[in-house]
Amino acid sequence: MSQQPDITLYTTQTPNGIKVSITLEELSIPYKVQKLDISKNTQKEPWFLEINPNGRIPAITDTFTDGKTIRLFESGSIMQYLVATYDKDHKISFEPGTREFYEMNNWLFFQNAGVGPMQGQANHFTRYAPEHIEYGVNRYQNETRRLYGVIDKHLKDSKSEYLVGNKCTIADIAHWGWVASAGWAGVDIDEFPELKAWEDRMAARPGVEKGRHVPDPHKIKELLKDKAKMEQQAAEARKWVQAGMKDDAKKSQK
Amino acid sequence: MTKPIKVHLCPAGPNPWKVVLLLEELGVPYEINSFPFQEVKSKPYTDINPNGRVPAIEDRNTGITLWETGAIILYLIEQYDITHKLSYPDIKQRHLTNQYLFFQVSGQGPYFGQAGWFNVLHSEKVQSAIDRYNSELKRVLGVLDTVLEGKEWLVGDKITYADLSFATWNDRIDSLILCAPEDKFKGFLNVQAWHERMISRPSWATCMDKRAQLMDEQGLLPNGMPKGVSNMEEYEAKMKADAEASK
Numbered sequence: 001m002s003q004q005p006d007i008t009l010y011t012t013q014t015p016n017g018i019k020v021s022i023t024l025e026e027l028s029i030p031y032k033v034q035k036l037d038i039s040k041n042t043q044k045e046p047w048f049l050e051i052n053p054n055g056r057i058p059a060i061t062d063t064f065t066d067g068k069t070i071r072l073f074e075s076g077s078i079m080q081y082l083v084a085t086y087d088k089d090h091k092i093s094f095e096p097g098t099r100e101f102y103e104m105n106n107w108l109f110f111q112n113a114g115v116g117p118m119q120g121q122a123n124h125f126t127r128y129a130p131e132h133i134e135y136g137v138n139r140y141q142n143e144t145r146r147l148y149g150v151i152d153k154h155l156k157d158s159k160s161e162y163l164v165g166n167k168c169t170i171a172d173i174a175h176w177g178w179v180a181s182a183g184w185a186g187v188d189i190d191e192f193p194e195l196k197a198w199e200d201r202m203a204a205r206p207g208v209e210k211g212r213h214v215p216d217p218h219k220i221k222e223l224l225k226d227k228a229k230m231e232q233q234a235a236e237a238r239k240w241v242q243a244g245m246k247d248d249a250k251k252s253q254k
Numbered sequence: 255m256t257k258p259i260k261v262h263l264c265p266a267g268p269n270p271w272k273v274v275l276l277l278e279e280l281g282v283p284y285e286i287n288s289f290p291f292q293e294v295k296s297k298p299y300t301d302i303n304p305n306g307r308v309p310a311i312e313d314r315n316t317g318i319t320l321w322e323t324g325a326i327i328l329y330l331i332e333q334y335d336i337t338h339k340l341s342y343p344d345i346k347q348r349h350l351t352n353q354y355l356f357f358q359v360s361g362q363g364p365y366f367g368q369a370g371w372f373n374v375l376h377s378e379k380v381q382s383a384i385d386r387y388n389s390e391l392k393r394v395l396g397v398l399d400t401v402l403e404g405k406e407w408l409v410g411d412k413i414t415y416a417d418l419s420f421a422t423w424n425d426r427i428d429s430l431i432l433c434a435p436e437d438k439f440k441g442f443l444n445v446q447a448w449h450e451r452m453i454s455r456p457s458w459a460t461c462m463d464k465r466a467q468l469m470d471e472q473g474l475l476p477n478g479m480p481k482g483v484s485n486m487e488e489y490e491a492k493m494k495a496d497a498e499a500s501k
């Protein structure tokens with residue numbers, strides 16, 4: 001029996017958040033959006049911790065085939081859930097058990113375990129850290145560049161338009177928001193011509209265009225062209241990122 | 255008959271042992287290709303894993319090559335856990351299990367790794383970075399401790415591949431943040447009990463024995479340091495000297 005979607009997406013305008021809205025748009029699934037304000041630490045409020053004990057966005061709820069609610073966090077597992085449940089025609093995924101299916105998962109994990117965490121640390125040391133630590137900036141920008149180089153070479157060698165099997169899948173969608181904001185981490189996308197062409201190819205997809213503006217307009221490209229505004233935005237983000245860090249540090253001293 | 259699965263690894267780090275532990279638990283035959291860490295970013299290994307990290311597997315039964323422990327684990331479970339020893343046939347529980355697997359590979363692994371880097375491996379002490387990753391390590395343990403409240407396992411009432419995926423990093427917390435071994439789960443009693451349930455399984459002892467043997471072959475001590483180096487200061491000095499020499 002096919003399941004009727006009853007999805008609420010808990011999200012914020014971030015690279016991890018738009019992975020899920022883009023997936024939903026690509027599949028033309030209806031969904032409700034509940035916006036969380038990370039600058040006010042809403043993601044650490046008890047009602048949300050019931051949905052995601054890890055206190056991060058994105059998360060979703062849906063009504064499962066058993067009639068009960070399913071709550072899921074971790075963008076990667078949410079994307080896997082959405083295609084397993086609603087992508088029976090394999091529009092943005094591959095048939096389970098096939099080689100392409102396993103390779104898609106391989107690149108999905110590469111994003112979630114590699115590109116995401118490392119580029120996230122580059123963002124931290126480049127934009128949010130309480131003090132400037134040149135070593136930290138270099139360490140994570142270099143690692144992000146190395147990971148981008150792996151994708152760039154893969155796209156070149158495989159002569160494929162997308163990461164696996166010449167079809168846009170959740171592995172591509174997982175990367176897109178991060179690659180689109182490379183400049184925020186201090187990484188120059190022009191160093192990676194294949195990846196840059198892929199980024200544009202992805203951006204031209206109607207599902208990507210629609211999904212990227214959830215819950216607020218996706219403005220990173222414009223922002224990256226405006227140095228003064230970038231600095232202003234980083235300064236604002238620094239305030240709440242550092243407040244969140246202090247909070248976590250306090251809690252961890254138990 | 256199942257032909258052995260080839261596991262490429264460097265023995266020191268925790269990630270390869272996630273995969274070996276799973277193979278042991280499933281009773282799937284495997285053979286290890288153990289090679290020195292210095293070769294991880296060069297050919298021929300990068301022909302197998304273009305990302306130059308360990309582990310990677312080659313399965314001759316299906317002709318599939320995979321890297322990224324998360325993808326490897328899901329593959330092995332789907333191909334070889336036919337009797338659902340470490341997984342659920344139920345789709346809902348399956349997705350919940352995957353959710354924790356993703357939490358391990360994106361939330362525990364990378365951050366514990368950074369904690370180890372700034373506490374131990376990086377010679378210059380950058381206090382604010384040490385504080386950042388130590389506090390993230392504790393935060394992750396706190397999340398697990400909450401989830402495990404009143405429960406033995408992360409999902410349902412049996413051990414799954416998600417539980418097992420956390421064991422190798424959790425086991426070495428003391429050497430990542432340089433605390434006493436008995437303090438590594440201080441304040442996180444649910445996590446401690448859960449971890450002890452896992453490491454009392456025969457599969458764990460087998461993995462640690464294999465690791466010790468492969469470390470020995472490469473002249474590495476159980477803590478990952480070369481022989482002839484007896485403490486962290488010496489190791490740092492040696493690494494520094496090596497780094498200078500290679501400049």
Ligand SMILES: N[C@@H](CCC(=O)N[C@@H](CS)C(=O)NCC(=O)O)C(=O)O
Nearest residue numbers: 014015016056057058074075076360
């Ligand atoms: N591995 C997680 C990472 C999620 C994540 O880090 N989300 C960020 C926004 S991009 C967040 O919610 N941060 C809030 C906080 O750290 O308190 C995933 O892929 O879902």
Ligand SMILES: N[C@@H](CCC(=O)N[C@@H](CS)C(=O)NCC(=O)O)C(=O)O
Nearest residue numbers: 113267268269307308309322323324
């Ligand atoms: N996300 C990867 C991480 C694997 C990983 O980082 N492995 C380490 C050893 S524990 C490695 O190969 N490091 C090589 C390097 O950093 O150059 C996975 O889960 O497979």
